[in-house]
Amino acid sequence: MYKKKPTQISSKAALSKVQFICSKQEKCCSDIRKKLQDWNISADDQDEIINSLMEDKFIDESRFTNFYVRDKYRFNKWGRIKISYHLKHKQIQERIINEALEQINDQEYKENLQDLLQSKLRSLKDDDPYQLKTKLYRFAQSRGFESQLSLNLINDLLSELK
Template sequence: MNKESGKSYTVKEATLKLMQYCAYRDRSQKEVEDKLTQMRMIPAAREEIIIKLMQENFLNEERFARSFVRGKSRIKKWGRHKIKQELKLKEVSSPVIRLAMTEINENDYKSTLYALAEKKIPLIKETNPFKKKKKLYDFLSSKGYESHLILEVIDDLTS
């Protein structure tokens, strides 16, 4: 049981709490809606709070998506597929996802993919070269990279 579930909030208290929640790091609208539901706010109050957060720029879906893309590609080294999938799970709209994906620099993206592959190859304990390539492919694919890029990297690094 959550600590919030027993307490009831006024709209003003909930708004302040959500302002702090959004100021800590960018949040998606779904995360904010989930938080308000968790706080047991009625739908009319949730809508009012979300509108206020947007007006005061605490909640900005595009800013959230852009920072999410930057963080996941640079820090977690995720590929485009995985990033898009996660944004869809957070109910970010397709146009905003397309805009946010422009945060990925193509050269950085490819060099990250190469670096991941170069680091992974020595760790694969497989003597059969085909199985080794398959394991590398599966690993890079699970990180969300596109197949044509993975195949390009595997060809470059294993030939």
């Protein structure tokens, strides 16, 4: 089977490459570290490159987190829990995540979930209210919305159907 040859480049070339990458798209430290590891850059050189990128403002965890939250919320229609989970996976500090999530308007967030649930309800064929509630709840959870908010909106939605 074909195996990809490990790439080996110098630290200086790696710095130049990641500067170019970061100038085109927001990245976090863990994304860059992963790329540097793929290029077989030593751990000390990785730290040096990442520090250089942060000093030169190519990488800013807060800026990255704000963009990430906004994009995943608006375009992917993710809830706070799913966004937070993915950011934690990228090793972003809890404080930075919470600050970025606070920028989501609560009323807009609730309306967004309500629209998603109504859309999902139209696509469901079940007549049994229990089955409908279960499917809508699972859907909301898979999108990363809070349990209580999801249940309240699902109950309101299903009570309107009666």
